[in-house]
Amino acid sequence: MSQTSKRTTRNWKTYLLMIVIFAIGLLVGKMNIDGSATIVGDANRYQKSAALESTADNNVSFGSVATIKRRPFNGQVHTVNDGESIQAAVNQAKAGDMVKVMPGVYKETVYIDKDDITLTGVIVKGEWPVLDGEKKLNDAILYSGNNFTVENFKITHYKGNGVMGQAGNNFIIRNNMIIDTGVYGIFPEFGKNGIVEYNVLTGIEDAAIYVGMCDNIHVAHNQVFGNVAGIEIENSRHAIVENNFAHNNTGGILVFITPGLPIKTTYDVIIRDNFVIDNNHENFGAPGSIVAGIPKGTGILIMAGDEVTLQNNVITGNNNAGIIITDHGHAANLTLDPEAEPNSDKIAILDNVMYNNGNEPVNEVKALMLTKLSNRGPDIIRVGESKESCILNREKYLTFGIDEFGTCAFDSTYGTKTYLLEKPVEPRKITAEERGKLAYYGICAGCHAYNVKMVGPPTQVIQALYMENPQGIVDYITNPVKKRDDYPEMPPQNYLSEEVRIAAAKYMLDVKK
Amino acid sequence: MKLLKSITFFVVYLGLTVSMASAEELTNNYQTCAVCHGEKAEGNEMLSAPALAGLEEWYTVRQLNNFKKGIRGDKSEDIFGLQMKGAVANLTDIQINSLAKELAALTPKIQTPEIQTPESQNTESQNPDTPANSTNAESGKKYYLSNCAACHGSKGRGNKQLNSPGLTIQSDRYLIHQLKNFSAGLRGSHPQDKYGKQMAMMAKTLPDEQAILDVVAYIKTL
DSSP states (O other): OOHHHHHHHHHHHHHHHHHHHHHHHHHHHHHOOOOTTSEESOTTTTOOOHHHHHSGGGGOOOSOOOOOOOOOOOSOEEEEOTTSOHHHHHHHOOTTOEEEEOSEEEOSOEEEOSSSOEEEEOOBTTBOEEEEOTTTOSOSEEEOSSSOEEESOEEEOOSSEEEEEESOOSEEEESOEEEEEESEEEEEESOEEEEEESOEEEEESSEEEEEESOEEEEEESOEEESSSEEEEEESOEEEEEESOEEESSSEEEEEEOOTTSSSOOOEEEEEESOEEEOOOOOOOOOTTSSGGGSOSSEEEEEEBOEEEEEESOEEEOOSSEEEEEEOGGGSTTOOOOTTSOOSOOSOEEOSOEEESOOSSOOHHHHHHHHTTTOOSOOSEEEOSOOTTOEESSGGGSOEESOTTOEEESOOOOTTOOOOSOSSOOOOOOOOHHHHHHHHHHHTGGGTOOSSSOSSSOOHHHHHHHTTTOHHHHHHHHHSOOOOOTTSOOOOOOTTSOHHHHHHHHHHHHHOOO | OHHHHHHHHHHHHHHHHTTGGGOOSSOGGGHHHHHHHOTTSOOBGGGTBOOOTTOOHHHHHHHHHHHHTTSSSOSTTOHHHHHHHHHHTTOOHHHHHHHHHHHHHSOOOOOOOSSOSTGGGGSOOOOTTSOSSOOOHHHHHHHIIIIIHHHHOTTSOOBGGGTBOOOTTSOHHHHHHHHHHHHHTSSSOSTTOHHHHHHHHHHTTSOSHHHHHHHHHHHTTO
């Protein structure tokens, strides 16, 4: 075929494609029912009780209203000075004690497996205690105890996590600066009743704040910028994300179900009063990881989460789209999980401020917008099914795919101040059989999903590699060697007892989903 | 069918022995192999013979030994495996090692995909491993990057530490054929085939034939 005729064919194809897209557009237009007359949802959804409603300050959520009660302090204080070891002090501490860390540079991983410990940095004239991993250490702070508080630390240059919770309940993580720490900045995993507030995080290659498989969580007043994902609520329930400032990430705030994790749902999430601005950072996530599939310029992304309500957010300057609502089928880098419901249902978009989004949409979004005769990206886009969803004041925004959303029966979430629990949850009672499961949920599943690449290789792959050989896994995780160029290193798990390691290994080989 | 394939095998065998002398980079050891795998070890679609040029030395050694010991090519339904088993039965360890070294030193011929692009999808094909229906590299990518890449690498270059060969030098048909063998238990079911068993388990995670085609279509884009 000659050069010219080849070119003509190609042009032809482009035209054809355009026609097809327009045809789809017409079809979509026809099929779309205007749902605005349908009232969706329960008007009292966020009005918990009449008594609450009557108090005057109840219609606003400003200020820190959410707290977890701690017992009055009557423990011992252990002070750590520059040059000393924080871990040594933690080892000395008993339940109920406080470890005070003075300004200085600490190059260590601190592991807290006791209950009721407060780890508090002392800031003197602007000098912070710094945890520095020197790009050699994996994690700064790992806790598995309940009722743990960590505050006032500057954490930098770790390869894995800044603060990771491993199945600890009633946690408070506040007032920390976390800078360039690799995979996750603040990562409570499999915890119930916890607060993440007043932290500043930047330079994280996955999620800066990653709430994974948790319940009853409050994420407030944090600043996240220059990360791949700003705040991520994943496989979690009953969470409020409010008053945060998410700017210049690849994606600002995400609400996900990640397939392949042992807990399969995300629902009852309120996202309100956040600034979600200019999230246009180049995606620097590990190739093939889930977050690597997030298109830059994404303000808020809801994938497979249910009952997610957005209110009073300022969402501007996100060049791909302000809000994306999608399902597993449309997401890049994901294999389906038959046990996870893949759609984002019962989404409620109450009043929000949105403008100047969609200046440079990715090609897929651009193609869809062409059907609306627009070459801008949208404020709100929905691809994939989304049942019983609703919106208020839809006429204010440039949208795609939400015509059939109904009109919300409620216009505020402020009746619900917090999902934190009145009383702290009791510590888990752990039987021997549950030990492996807890370790797998609380630790391994932070990086290993069943059939999806998260941080580490999928569990399914590990099952093939270590068939009938749990001891092989124990040997590896005790002293991991680097095996894969396109994965980070696996952090050693030698801080876990031999018993926990073998239990986790066996559980990992048996898990079926 | 089986008979037909064996006949082709011998016809080509005879036809090629005549022109053997020109396999320059390769020593005499390779002559028998060239019959099916090609003079430059580029592989031969017609005979379902994979490319060997550029195959990792350690991988070739392991596979040849597996064939020799009957760990691979141990199922009567695996015609080509059986052929290989017969063909290498008399190789000595020294021959195996030096062959593997020679082959690894060759520059692989990059196999052009036959079934990857939408344009080429309508080309009729006779090979049962070639799909007449469409393949979807995009959906294959999801499988590949989540599962396969963990051992074969996100660029398909293989990983010695995980005993996983590179995939890009192989033709799509060969890859499809082997994935089907793995998932049907024709390869990787011998109790001593440790790494084959690992691969068989992974091949079975691909839910259906379409997924196999898709994943191979994606590999061919690497």
